[in-house]
Amino acid sequence: MITMASSLEQLRQRLALFPGVGPKMAERLALYILRAPDHEVHQLLLAIEEARRQVIHCPVCFTLTEETPCRICADESRDPRVLCVVEQAAEVDAFEKTKAFRGRYHVLHGALSPLDGIGPQELKIAELLRRVHADQVKEVIICTNPTLAGETTATYLAEKLHPLGARVTRIGYGLPMGGDIEYADELTLTRALEGRREI
Amino acid sequence: MITMASSLEQLRQRLALFPGVGPKMAERLALYILRAPDHEVHQLLLAIEEARRQVIHCPVCFTLTEETPCRICADESRDPRVLCVVEQAAEVDAFEKTKAFRGRYHVLHGALSPLDGIGPQELKIAELLRRVHADQVKEVIICTNPTLAGETTATYLAEKLHPLGARVTRIGYGLPMGGDIEYADELTLTRALEGRREI
Numbered sequence: 452m453i454t455m456a457s458s459l460e461q462l463r464q465r466l467a468l469f470p471g472v473g474p475k476m477a478e479r480l481a482l483y484i485l486r487a488p489d490h491e492v493h494q495l496l497l498a499i500e501e502a503r504r505q506v507i508h509c510p511v512c513f514t515l516t517e518e519t520p521c522r523i524c525a526d527e528s529r530d531p532r533v534l535c536v537v538e539q540a541a542e543v544d545a546f547e548k549t550k551a552f553r554g555r556y557h558v559l560h561g562a563l564s565p566l567d568g569i570g571p572q573e574l575k576i577a578e579l580l581r582r583v584h585a586d587q588v589k590e591v592i593i594c595t596n597p598t599l600a601g602e603t604t605a606t607y608l609a610e611k612l613h614p615l616g617a618r619v620t621r622i623g624y625g626l627p628m629g630g631d632i633e634y635a636d637e638l639t640l641t642r643a644l645e646g647r648r649e650i
Numbered sequence: 651m652i653t654m655a656s657s658l659e660q661l662r663q664r665l666a667l668f669p670g671v672g673p674k675m676a677e678r679l680a681l682y683i684l685r686a687p688d689h690e691v692h693q694l695l696l697a698i699e700e701a702r703r704q705v706i707h708c709p710v711c712f713t714l715t716e717e718t719p720c721r722i723c724a725d726e727s728r729d730p731r732v733l734c735v736v737e738q739a740a741e742v743d744a745f746e747k748t749k750a751f752r753g754r755y756h757v758l759h760g761a762l763s764p765l766d767g768i769g770p771q772e773l774k775i776a777e778l779l780r781r782v783h784a785d786q787v788k789e790v791i792i793c794t795n796p797t798l799a800g801e802t803t804a805t806y807l808a809e810k811l812h813p814l815g816a817r818v819t820r821i822g823y824g825l826p827m828g829g830d831i832e833y834a835d836e837l838t839l840t841r842a843l844e845g846r847r848e849i
Contacts, residue, residue, distance in 0.1 A: 455721065455742060456714045458704045462697040468690070470682055471675060478740060483669055484698055485705055485714070491667070492702065496695060498661040499683055503691065505657045506684055515655045515684075541677060634674070 459485060511582070513558040513575045515540040523547075523555060530554045532589045536579065536608065537632070538562050538596055545633045546594070551641040554592075557582065562600035563607055569600075571607065579608070583615050592647055594622040596632055609650045620647040658684060710781070712757040712774045714739040722746075722754060729753045731788045735778065735807065737761050737795060745793070753791075756781065761799035762806055768799075770806065778807070782814050789817040796823060 459481055467477035484492060508514070509521035516522070523529060523543070533554030535546060543556050559574040571577075583591060591612055595601035605621055612619045623643040632640070658680055666676035683691060707713070708720035715721065722728060722742070732753030734745060742755045758773040770776075782790060790811055794800035804820055811818045823841035825834055834842070 458700040462701040501657040502661040
């Protein structure tokens with residue numbers, strides 16, 4: 452702790468609000484910020500402001516982007532009738548790296564978790580259903596994480612999507628259970644895409 | 651990674667420069683900053699600027715403070731002739747919490763580590779020697795960490811301090827309170843035996 456300088460203690464407490472940052476880590480970060488050269492701190496403050504000003508949700512697929520619509524939604528060469536549904540924007544990047552998918556994405560911004568108060572209203576589910584209907588989507592590949600919340604979401608989406616006539620598939624279980632899509636290697640992700648099945 | 655929004659990726663890279671922050675953690679922090687409410691981010695930026703503007707090194711003991719000299723150096727009830735020498739300012743707080751020490755401190759801002767290019771010039775050692783001489787200090791308790799760098803520093807300081815006539819002591823080694831003898835490492839047990847006292 453750094454009680455000798457109250458503004459430093461203030462900064463430490465602010466940093467301790469970050470997810471995954473404990474009191475000791477917050478102190479390390481605060482001391483680093485204190486000692487860093489002016490230009491480095493200036494760059495950090497600038498980066499925070501830039502990111503907050505420029506990053507928006509794509510109005511079509513809800514990924515994080517600086518363009519409207521995002522680069523993928525604007526790419527005419529990509530099939531708008533095959534959607535890959537993911538929980539988080541960072542997962543779009545993971546799939547893009549495989550170069551194995553030429554359809555479009557839809558970012559839910561989370562997964563159903565009733566105990567945490569996350570229901571269908573909290574996610575971009577209504578927007579997905581509207582999009583599937585409007586674009587006459589022929590396949591929705593549900594790529595939520597292989598976790599309890601991800602599975603629950605997949606089942607819920609399948610129920611809602613079936614009446615719309617689209618084929619609903621789940622990403623193949625080349626993924627290790629309990630793993631994280633974002634950090635799966637590219638081959639595993641490619642195999643998982645190939646191994647998708649009807650649900 | 652978040653390549654879809656370059657300003658977000660910029661922010662992630664900035665945060666990844668922090669000590670102990672890996673790429674995954676940096677991404678989590680960047681996304682948190684992106685989603686946080688305006689007032690929270692404003693408070694964070696303010697805290698960074700305040701800390702950087704207000705926090706200085708005490709000109710006497712070199713701890714982090716907002717006052718000149720720091721509260722401890724200004725406290726007349728504390729014995730200026732007993733110094734506790736520590737590596738980092740945060741360690742002053744650790745000792746203050748014990749309420750067991752009524753002398754003054756001296757913060758070295760590191761420990762000797764020639765392989766990392768940290769020699770006596772990089773630390774507040776000349777200032778310590780001047781202070782011991784000027785204040786006619788009668789005891790210097792060397793409280794550097796029980797690591798290779800801390801031990802090296804303690805030995806070096808002892809050599810430099812002896813000619814000045816001050817008593818030079820090293821903080822006691824032994825079992826940590828609440829520790830378990832069975833799991834203590836051999837070096838700690840050896841030091842604990844050496845440090846035994848009459849009861």
